[in-house]
Amino acid sequence: MRTMFIKELTKLAIEDPRIWLLTADLGYSVLEQFEEAVPDRYMNVGVAEQNLAGMAAGIAHCGNIPFIYSIANFPTMxxxxxxxxxxxxxGYPVRIVSVGGGFSYGSQGYTHHGVEDFAVMRSLLGMTVIAPCDPVETKALIEQSMHVDTPVYFRLGKAGEPLVHPEDAQIQLGRAAVVRNGTDLTFIAIGAIVKHAQDVAEYMAVHDGINIRVLSMHTLKPLDKEAVLKAAKETQGIVTIEEHSITGGLGSAVAEVLAEDCEDKVSFQRYGLADQKYSLIGDQKFLRECLLGDLRQKSLKIMKNPIVFTEVKINE
Amino acid sequence: MTTELAKNIRKNILNMVYRAKASHAGSSLSIADILAVLYENILNVDAKNPDFKERDRFILSKGHAATALYAVLAEKEFFPKEWLDKYCENDQLLSGHISHYVPGVDFSTGSLGHGLPIACGVALAKRTARSPARVFALLSDGECDEGSNWEAMLFAGHHGLDNLVLIIDYNKIQSFGRVEDVLDLEPFADKLRAFKWNVQELDGHNHEALQNCFANLPAKSGMPTAIIAHTVKGQGVSFMENKLLWHYKSPTEEQFQEALEELEAQP
Structure with a gap:
């Protein structure tokens, strides 16, 4: 994702003189190609994120589209x-890019785990929140975000993620991307963990006979409500999947839609990080297993014991 | 000319804080002379075309002194003076802290330490675009406690942003006490020099000194200019001068009249 991001951004910047890239001293062996292509619109401001963000506003004020780049929580919190x-x-069109979302930097310790960014960024008025799951989504969403004239947050993973989508997949900002069709249950996932959701769904189709729809909800805000409601109507349950605290992120966003707008009975579970302090370190796969739990077991439980999430309509 | 403008700014400040029962009279009075000279003689801005591309940018980072900026903008006809009477009222444009929804105001502030980083961004973008526009950021002294300013100062000095002018309203009183007691900034000029700024010190109420300084910017080519303006909080109204109380208190009717009379009597 990181590789595709910088490749696509550099390409766009050569064509579009409004694009700037600012970093707070991170991006070694990543950002150099941008600097080489458009040196006048590249700036390493030093390890100073407040100045980075304020400067981006000033640059945007002059009619530009600055991207600010750093890792984990540094360019957000x-x-x-x-x-x-x-x-x-x-209302400036600044783009905030954080690489290493979730447990990408798992072994580096808690300071480098980006597990509350969705909640924080989603709560900001007027902020668009995007987290692609693979390079195909990254390319399409960076390109389409150029038409958004207000701030956008991008959570990216690291380099070398496997493709989830075929290269010619039609990805549309604001619309969930269907990764897998299914009629029993729906996984609504976001970011790099979509691949895991896809793998678990394939496994369960074979071993458990459960046919799971997998949606990549790459645009967390504005959320594709229609895709959520459609999943609630057409499948028995929804599991949200995110490398993020269960508070305030995708699970919360989907729950809000189900609580307010859903007329169907549907079971619902959030798969994410429990709200408790932890000190565990390890690679991304290890931390997912230890801290997020077993997605298959959670999904089997929901199929056996449907939990009725909503029946009473608030608006009635 | 600038003296008359400064007097009108002060009268408007008092009128606004009196009507709205608002705070920060002292903070606003302290910058009235700086704003009068800037808006009368220095800034390349146009009330009839407030958004023209190559205008100079003025950023009031001490957004709590909004009454002073609203007053000068009204005096310079960016918007009708009647608006000033509605300061802080329901559904009006003039908010307690400065708002970019008001014609002539480019940036909303209110939380301290935001103006200088923004100013660095504008200065860098303007320099890259080879624009003649300059950027002025007016900060309070207490505001310099914020680390974000020092990040920006490092950046501007390192990159030699000579289209950037930092003005510090050094009235020596911050929100909860005297600067020297709360968190001393001295040796202030030396600190800024060490950050690679060209530093000018002057009396922030002396119009001739302000005019001479502003008319010769940048003070040194290739360096950002910092102007430490020594000021008096509450300047112009003797019972408000140098008193922390007037960071907060709004004048009674009696005090309001007394203050206006004192201002009228001044040359």
């Missing part, structure tokens, strides 16, 4: 108020 006041309130 460290400069959250600059994002809120200087970007969102002014």
């Amino acid at each position: 460290r400069c959250l108020e600059q994002i809120r006041n200087d970007m969102c309130y002014h």
